[in-house]
Amino acid sequence: MSFRAIMEDWAVFAQxxxxxxxxxxxxxxxxxxxxxxNYGEVILDKTDVAWASEGKVVLQPGCLPRKVLDAIAHAHDQELGTR
Structure with a gap:
C-alpha cells in the first residue's frame, strides 16, 4: 500500500x-x-515505515533515530508500572 494511503488515527506498531x-x-x-x-509526538519519515495497510503502520526499527527507539522501548511502561 502507498504511504499516501495512510490515514490519521491508524495504529502504529514497532513490529x-x-x-x-x-x-x-x-x-x-x-x-x-x-x-x-508514554512519550509524545514524533515526526517519522516515509523511509521509517516498513509497510502500512488496513489501519496499521509498521515501522522499520533499523531506520529510526535512537530517541524514537528508546520511546518505543518504554511505550507501555505506565501500564506495566515500570516507570
Missing part, C-alpha cells in the same frame, strides 16, 4: 504482530506525525 505503540496524528506526502505512548 508486525506486536501491541500498538501509538497512533498516526497527521500525514504529509513524505512524513507523518505519530503519537508514541
Amino acid at each position: 508486525d504482530g506486536e501491541v500498538s505503540i501509538g497512533t498516526v496524528r497527521f500525514v504529509q506526502s513524505n512524513r507523518l506525525l505519530a503519537y508514541i505512548e
Whole structure:
C-alpha cells in the first residue's frame, strides 16, 4: 500500500504482530506525525515505515533515530508500572 494511503488515527506498531505503540496524528506526502505512548509526538519519515495497510503502520526499527527507539522501548511502561 502507498504511504499516501495512510490515514490519521491508524495504529502504529514497532513490529508486525506486536501491541500498538501509538497512533498516526497527521500525514504529509513524505512524513507523518505519530503519537508514541508514554512519550509524545514524533515526526517519522516515509523511509521509517516498513509497510502500512488496513489501519496499521509498521515501522522499520533499523531506520529510526535512537530517541524514537528508546520511546518505543518504554511505550507501555505506565501500564506495566515500570516507570
